[in-house]
Amino acid sequence: MKLFTLSTGDHVYRYYKSIVIPFEQPRKVVSTAIVNGGYREDLTAVFNNDCNPGAGMACTMRASTYQEHMNIIAAEIGLDPATTAGMGTAAAMENVAIYTQSYEKLTVTAIVTGGVEVNGGRVGDPADYFNPIDKRSLEKPGTINIILVIDADLPPGILTRALVTCTEAKTAALQELMAGSNYSTGLATGSGTDQTIVIANPASSLYLESAGKHSKLGELIGQTVLPAVKEALLKQTGLSPRQQHSMLRRFKRYGIGEESLWQAYAGxxxxxxxxxxFMDALYQVDSDNYLVTYTALYVHLLDELQWELISGIEVRQAGNELLTAVAARFGVEAPVITDISTDACLKAWQALMLAIVRSKSMELAGR
Structure with missing residues (x-):
């Protein structure tokens, strides 16, 4: 089915678990695609394909190498593998988000699928993957996949700068959602397998030589990519401000969760x-407005400590004030942070939560 008609005259289709854009005329493309990636002026189409065979199942390759797999997909959806750049993902194409913005004759459109619940990470996180392989070997499919269409002509370097601005917009979306890394205590800046395709229109009368944040093009990139990423994440996994209004989700990246709290209580x-x-009481207080607000403040103290923006002494003082306020609100005894370390702060918050959950459980049971 046809999803959208771009200002360039190209159409966006969805079929065979793919988002497909055949080009009506030559385009300039820069992409991170494994097949036909980099800077190209000879492409005839681009696509984004869902390789997931079903809910809860891993993506499967149709050939021994990722390149051959993508060539098979391109041919099946009616495109020339030699002149097509494609991206793979486990995200459903039905969850695509499309945003477009214009300024005078300039139009920018972002087409995004993705999710970060499974492999969202922060740049610089500890990694254990280092496996030099044959240049034609298998690659992992992408997670947040972005097709950015710019209805203007850009020189190659500026088209590449547009990709950088696009990446910044994606990261800004994740920061605004407070999406956590799955590999550290940091906030996610993307997933480990994100892919991006940026398309410019050489037939346009507009010729732009800037795509950074000071340019109107950079502004439009941000105004399309940022909300499109947020909408795609909402559709795919429910990640949203409402979902993040949760003590447990805010503390997940610091290792405090349902099971860890129960094990601490049982121990x-x-x-x-x-x-x-225990779990019933925990879930009932998890999204309490007061608790979530103070959780956000407490977690940010730990972030500031990690980033060396405030000292351990300052964190201990402010943390104890927050613990006292929350404890008073829920009618329990406040634990005290005695050591100036992240671990001490986490143990104090865990003790507070155990007291609150125990009190809430007794209340629910009428004891």
């Missing part, structure tokens, strides 16, 4: 409540 030999009662 204290306090068997006043059983696990189902």
């Amino acid at each position: 204290n030999n306090d068997r006043a409540i059983i696990k189902p009662e």
Whole structure:
């Protein structure tokens, strides 16, 4: 089915689990695609393909190498593998988000699919993958995949700068959602397998020589990519401000979760409540407006400590004030941070949550 008609005259289609854009005339393209990637002026189409065979199942390759797999997909959807750049993903094409913005004769459109729940990470996170391989070997499919269409002519270097601005916009979207890394305590800047295709229109009368944040083009890139990334993440996994209004989700990247809290409670030999009662009480307080607000402040203290923007002494003082305020709100005894370390702060918050959950559980049980 046809999803959208671009200002360039090209059409955006969805079929065979793919988003496909055949070009009506020559385009300038820069991409991170494994097949026909880099800077190209000879491409006839681009696509984004969902390689996921079904819910909960891993992506499967149709050939021994990723390049051959993508060539098979391109041929199946009616494109010339030799002149097509494609991206693979586990995200559903039905969850695509399309945003477009214009200024005078300039139009920019972002077409995005993606998710970061599984492999969202922060640049510089510890990694264990280093495996030099044959140049034609398998590559992993992308997670946040972006096709950015700019209805203007750009020189190759500026087209590449547009890709950088596009990446900044994606990261800004993740920062605004406070999406956490799955590999460190940091905020995610993307996933480990993101891919991007940026397309310019050499037939346009507009010839632009800037795509940075000071340019109108850079502004439009941000105004399309940022909301498109947010919408795609919402559609794919539910990631949204509403979902992030949660004590547990805010503390996930620091290792505090449902199971860790239960294990800490059970390890204290306090068997006043059983696990189902514990979890019920935990979920009931998890999105409490007051608790989420103070959680956000407490977690940010830990971030500032990690980034060396404030000292451990300052964190300990402010953290104890927050612990006291939350404890008073829920009618429990406030734990005290005694050491100037992240670990000490986490142990104090865990102790606070155990007291709150125990109190809430007793309240629910009428004890």
